[in-house]
């Protein structure tokens with residue numbers, strides 16, 4: 001358990017970043033539904049990526065999920081990937097006219113040490129039970145065991161080495177790589193010209209402050225790639241999906257400027273902080289020393305890092321601009337009910353940011369923050385009711401996303 005009252009300035013982020021665990025009202029298990037449906041749309045691309053993977057000559061075939069969180073979404077896309085791999089072996093058997101021996105599969109679920117791995121363990125146990133109940137009714141390779149794969153869990157930062165050399169064949173990471181390993185020191189130093197005063201993130205900040213974030217984030221990505229370069233077997237695949245931005249030249253535009261009012265950590269989020277200060281719940285310094293450890297890299301920044309690393313061929317690198325993880329008609333329906341929409345949005349944001357906010361200013365102040373955040377959202381959404389045009393533009397679940405598929409180059413001997 002993380003002690004509250006620490007500043008996001010001086011604590012080790014790796015110990016406190018986590019999504020809300022368990023299955024309660026703010027849990028990622030419940031609130032990660034939008035991410036789950038977005039990942040579902042990636043399945044054809046995942047299937048394609050599995051086809052591009054070089055198959056190991058002997059087992060085990062090792063899959064890893066970097067940033068698995070509490071498990072619900074992760075287990076779902078891992079099951080899909082495993083199914084695609086099994087299909088590949090079955091197809092190979094059909095084509096060869098003899099059984100192509102399928103290796104045993106091992107899935108490593110990775111996240112930071114503060115992650116609720118207990119939840120994941122329990123979900124995996126019920127998956128295994130379901131698979132066992134199904135066993136016997138389905139014919140085919142690997143079916144009939146408790147589960148199609150063995151699993152292991154590891155708490156550590158994906159910005160470091162976590163696994164043995166050349167041991168991995170397929171790596172996936174979704175909605176995770178925009179998290180930073182640390183906040184740059186100058187940004188949280190009240191005596192520094194780069195002190196991020198008056199806001200809790202870099203959206204619309206002084207460009208020099210946003211560039212500090214950019215530098216740290218690029219260092220993080222370099223470390224991610226160089227670590228995976230060692231861990232991946234030749235021909236292994238990295239499939240990574242994370243939030244990005246379109247404006248490559250200006251990192252302070254983490255979302256397009258016209259979207260600041262409809263970014264979930266944009267205007268209303270900052271107004272909730274201001275209300276918290278105005279109501280005397282926290283000091284200005286408490287807000288100013290909190291920074292969301294998130295940076296949306298541009299496609300250009302990511303491409304430069306991959307080229308610098310030199311260990312991977314780019315199979316796919318695409319920016320989806322202004323992509324909504326919630327269908328527009330569903331969102332329009334939700335907006336008709338401002339209060340319940342505000343409750344949902346607030347719980348969705350809290351599932352991701354709650355733990356670091358509580359570590360920074362305690363549970364009570366975080367509760368108070370989300371009361372104000374809900375109020376700001378309710379007021380905005382109510383004001384949109386009489387303005388259908390403005391309502392259409394309130395794309396709260398839209399942002400840019402980057403999908404990167406990399407193949408580990410074959411090592412020269």
Ligand SMILES: C[S@@+](CC[C@H](N)C(=O)[O-])C[C@H]1O[C@@H](n2cnc3c(N)ncnc32)[C@H](O)[C@@H]1O
Nearest residue numbers: 018035067069073111112157158174175176179
């Ligand atoms: C929004 S969740 C994504 C969970 C799941 N992949 C999905 O798409 O629903 C992001 C996860 O990344 C993890 N994370 C952030 N920084 C990390 C790091 N440096 N190393 C490992 N995991 C990290 C967080 O703890 C969190 O569980």
